[in-house]
Amino acid sequence: MTEKTPDDVFKLAKDENVEFVDVRFCDLPGIMQHFTIPISFFDESVFEDGLAFDGSSIRGFQSIHESDMLLLPDPATAQIDLFREAKTLNLNFFVHDPFTLEPYSRDPRNIARKAENYLISTGVADTAYFGAEAEFYIFDSVSFDSRTNGSFYEIDAISGWWNTGSPNELDGSPNRGYKVRPKGGYFPSPPSTTTSTCATRCCPT
Known part of the structure; x- marks a missing residue:
């Protein structure tokens, strides 16, 4: 920084x-x-x-x-x-x-600063990176609840593999396939990924 x-x-x-x-x-x-x-x-x-x-x-x-x-x-x-x-x-x-x-002593930013200063004092390194691998997700729906008799959470996305068998996409249009398989969504290209335009609009901000 x-x-x-x-x-x-x-x-x-x-x-x-x-x-x-x-x-x-x-x-x-x-x-x-x-x-x-x-x-x-x-x-x-x-x-x-x-x-x-x-x-x-x-x-x-x-x-x-x-x-x-x-x-x-x-x-x-x-x-x-x-x-x-x-x-x-x-x-x-x-x-x-x-x-x-x-x-x-209970301020996380102070704790991180102390850790960085200690790292420098050891001579091992002069820079520390925390949370360097940021994840980026776009969901169409997120819901959750926690009550006395039960709790749940549920997420949904047009590109989710669990929607492969759905007759329609979440927006009502016909299901065109191209669902990303489980654990295969790190570097997919269009048309498998449907959010490239949204992601590029988010990046400048």
Whole structure:
């Protein structure tokens, strides 16, 4: 990831006429959490003093009796959100103890940073990649339920091999075959894959 300074972040916000900053951080299971602030609330003090939040509202963090937590931004993660109607700058934050300013031990991003620093200290390597093999799936339908008496999940896709015997595709058109066999969908070409156009439209964003 390209190194950036706070000045780089402010310049990006100014050049892009940013209206809001989306403050992002991870809970203990690694799920991204966020809240949004107006750009007028985002100045140099955020990088020095951080932003306070209620840690008792986040899974795996603090109890309600000692819920105060602090967020400090990671300038390297600044980027413009391409999907918001209002021009928004997305920025990841590290979680810190508000009194000692020590990195919070249950923040997954802090844990990853410690692991990277340890790796560097061993001399084995200077770079670590996490989740380098990203999977990409396009489903036509996803449903699930969890009740007292049972639970289930079900996915469906036009290209699914289980639809080989269906008289029609999920969109109602005739079944034209070309279903990808089980465990054979890593590098199929058209017409076996039907989502190439969708995938290329997704890539720029």
